[in-house]
Amino acid sequence: MEKKNMSRRAHCLVLTYPLQGHINPMLQFSKVLEHQGVRITLVTTRFFYNNLQSVPPSIAIETISDGFDKGGSTEAAGLRAYFDRFSQVGPQTFAELLEKLGKSKDHVDCVIYNACFPWALDVAKRFGIVGAAYLTQNMTVNSIYYHVHSGKLQVPLKENEISLPTLPKLHLHDMPSFFFDEDPTLLNFVVGQFSNIDKADWILCNTFYELDKEIVDWVTKIWSKFKTIGPNIPYFFLDKRCEDDKDYGVTQFKSEECMEWLNDKPKGSVVYISFGSLVPVCEEQMEEIACCLRECSDYFLWVVRASEEIKLPKEFEKKTAKGLVVTWCSQLKVLAHEAIGCFVTHCGWNSIIETLCLGVPIIAIPCLSDQITNAKLISEVWKVGIKTPIDDKKIVRQEALKQCIKEMMSKDKVMKNNVSKWRNLAIKAIGKGGSSYENIIEFTNNLLHS
Numbered sequence: 351m352e353k354k355n356m357s358r359r360a361h362c363l364v365l366t367y368p369l370q371g372h373i374n375p376m377l378q379f380s381k382v383l384e385h386q387g388v389r390i391t392l393v394t395t396r397f398f399y400n401n402l403q404s405v406p407p408s409i410a411i412e413t414i415s416d417g418f419d420k421g422g423s424t425e426a427a428g429l430r431a432y433f434d435r436f437s438q439v440g441p442q443t444f445a446e447l448l449e450k451l452g453k454s455k456d457h458v459d460c461v462i463y464n465a466c467f468p469w470a471l472d473v474a475k476r477f478g479i480v481g482a483a484y485l486t487q488n489m490t491v492n493s494i495y496y497h498v499h500s501g502k503l504q505v506p507l508k509e510n511e512i513s514l515p516t517l518p519k520l521h522l523h524d525m526p527s528f529f530f531d532e533d534p535t536l537l538n539f540v541v542g543q544f545s546n547i548d549k550a551d552w553i554l555c556n557t558f559y560e561l562d563k564e565i566v567d568w569v570t571k572i573w574s575k576f577k578t579i580g581p582n583i584p585y586f587f588l589d590k591r592c593e594d595d596k597d598y599g600v601t602q603f604k605s606e607e608c609m610e611w612l613n614d615k616p617k618g619s620v621v622y623i624s625f626g627s628l629v630p631v632c633e634e635q636m637e638e639i640a641c642c643l644r645e646c647s648d649y650f651l652w653v654v655r656a657s658e659e660i661k662l663p664k665e666f667e668k669k670t671a672k673g674l675v676v677t678w679c680s681q682l683k684v685l686a687h688e689a690i691g692c693f694v695t696h697c698g699w700n701s702i703i704e705t706l707c708l709g710v711p712i713i714a715i716p717c718l719s720d721q722i723t724n725a726k727l728i729s730e731v732w733k734v735g736i737k738t739p740i741d742d743k744k745i746v747r748q749e750a751l752k753q754c755i756k757e758m759m760s761k762d763k764v765m766k767n768n769v770s771k772w773r774n775l776a777i778k779a780i781g782k783g784g785s786s787y788e789n790i791i792e793f794t795n796n797l798l799h800s
């Protein structure tokens with residue numbers, strides 16, 4: 351996108367939730383806005399700030415408090431205590447920040463807030479500032495939670511089949527896992543995103559129109575200021591428009607070892623496995639995956655976070671001629687490497703949209719939250735992958751995984767076509783005249799005139 355020549359640059363505060371899977375897409379969106387001439391100040395919690403490693407120098411950083419400046423959520427006595435304290439201290443410290451910026455005449459034109467912080471909109475409005483909610487999950491999942499908020503979907507879920515406007519038929523086993531938690535804390539938290547969304551000046555979602563046409567058309571009738579602005583991944587991986595836009599992820603050490611390892615592997619020969627930045631995988635499941643990978647004839651690259659390494663079978667070698675285990679990688683660089691044949695993923699929304707954009711077939715092992723619903727979309731709606739069968743203990747057994755890997759590594763023609771179809775549509779969406787491109791222009795053009 352061309353940089354705009356404005357007499358005064360619009361200034362957006364981008365308020366992020368302190369998790370890798372939430373901050374990554376909002377930082378990417380910030381980079382796109384910045385390229386459009388907008389000045390960005392990223393806001394995160396004091397604790398998370400200390401983990402930040404690679405924010406572009408042109409993006410300013412400010413902090414608020416979640417009430418646990420030393421240890422973040424791990425310092426709290428449980429999630430409910432964390433959310434409760436965050437919703438008291440967060441708004442206070444965010445208001446102090448807006449006051450400080452106001453006094454220094456550092457005018458803020460818009461607060462773009464993770465929709466998980468509905469209070470941010472109330473604070474922004476108190477200061478007379480425009481508020482834009484940013485949804486980090488996909489539109490099917492957002493629509494499900496919105497229907498709970500609006501009372502059209504009753505909890506606990508009673509019917510085995512759930513019919514909601516424009517969504518595919520969903521069964522209980524396709525619904526986000528939070529519906530089945532004994533403790534309603536997480537369900538309340540995600541549904542809470544919609545508590546005051548009708549008052550937001552903009553509602554932005556990290557998806558693109560072509561991926562979710564029917565839902566977007568439907569939702570736009572309810573929220574006129576709803577805009578798809580994704581995929582929020584570095585554009586280098588889509589249309590290569592900017593060489594220095596390859597860095598992604600803000601908190602973790604990035605291993606280049608795996609890139610070197612991938613370089614001499616044949617095209618489409620490596621199975622990539624990762625479960626994102628936070629979900630724990632149980633020891634039994636790790637064992638089944640390890641046994642499967644050991645016996646498969648394919649190469650494999652497996653991300654096992656440092657906190658999870660202890661669960662690997664004792665005798666499992668982390669580096670052999672056939673496979674490599676790393677604690678973290680630059681996922682987009684890995685997915686973009688031609689040696690990768692398929693991706694075994696927990697189906698976090700970022701991993702899914704990244705994979706759709708990079709044209710890699712998916713093997714879904716969803717663990718919790720929206721991942722369950724995402725797995726359904728992958729296999730039955732977008733048709734870019736398959737969901738692994740689970741047994742009574744909800745474990746994917748090695749034989750089942752082996753079968754899925756065999757199927758995906760030999761990709762049939764239909765799957766190949768689907769995979770490249772979505773990649774091409776994503777590239778089109780962010781290109782000049784594309785759906786997300788036009789929405790972003792409309793958003794930025796309005797910043798100085800609201």
Ligand SMILES: O=c1ccn([C@@H]2O[C@H](COP(=O)(O)OP(=O)(O)O[C@H]3O[C@H](CO)[C@@H](O)[C@H](O)[C@H]3O)[C@@H](O)[C@H]2O)c(=O)[nH]1
Nearest residue numbers: 371374486599626627628653678679681698699700701719
């Ligand atoms: O070795 C790795 C592993 C992951 N990533 C990146 O980390 C992010 C992980 O995000 P995601 O795939 O969405 O997984 P989670 O970290 O588990 O994300 C949380 O947040 C998401 C967005 O709300 C939800 O969809 C998920 O269910 C929730 O677990 C992605 O950008 C990956 O590219 C890396 O860069 N290197």
